[in-house]
Amino acid sequence: AQKITQTQPGMFVQEKEAVTLDCTYDTSDPSYGLFWYKQPSSGEMIFLIYQGSYDQQNATEGRYSLNFQKARKSANLVISASQLGDSAMYFCAMREGRSSSNTGKLIFGQGTTLQVKP
C-alpha cells in the first residue's frame, strides 16, 4: 500500500498568488513526522518544513505553511506569494516513529511539479 500519495503530477500558479500542494499519508503508527522537500532542476533536495504528529499547531516557515489535518491524514503544503524561483518539484515525505526509529527511514511521495508563471 502506498504510504504517501501526491495526486497532482503538475501544477501551475501565477506569480504572487498562493498555491496548495496536496499530500495524504497512511500509517497506523501514532508517532510520525511529515516533511516537505523542494527539488529544483539542479537536483538537490531542499528541506522546507516539518510537522510532528503530536504538534498542536500547523507548522509555518516563512512563505511555507503546512495544513495538517490529522483525522483526514493529509499534510498539504501552502506556498504564499509564489515567486519564479519556486518552480521545482515538491516532495512530501513521512518518517514513522516506531518502524523507522532505528533506521531514520523516510518514505517519499511521487512528487508534484510546480511551475510559476510570470
Add this chain to the structure above:
Amino acid sequence: ETGVTQTPRHLVMGMTNKKSLKCEQHLGHNAMYWYKQSAKKPLELMFVYSLEERVENNSVPSRFSPECPNSSHLFLHLHTLQPEDSALYLCASSQDLGRGYEQFFGPGTRLTVL
C-alpha cells in the same frame, strides 16, 4: 564547504567499470543515507549508517557496496552495473535517526550506465 557535498556530479560508466561515489557532510551529523532517484519513481532509500554502523540495507543488489569510514564520509562503490541503474544518487545526513530530524541532502550524482 558547508552542508552535504557529493562528487562527482555526473558519471558515465560502462557495465564492466568500477567507480565510487563520494559524499561528505560538514554538519556534524551522526547519520548518513544513500538514496536512488529514478525517473518517474519516488526516492528509494538504499542504505543508512548511524555512527559509522550500517543500520539499513534496503534489499539493494550487491553490485552496490557502501562504505562509511567515519561519520563525515560515505561512499558508494559501484561495479558491474546495469543500464537500469542509471539514476540520480542522492546522499543525505541527519543529526540522528529520530522521527523529528530532517535530512539534509547533497546535490546528487547523475549516473549513466551504458
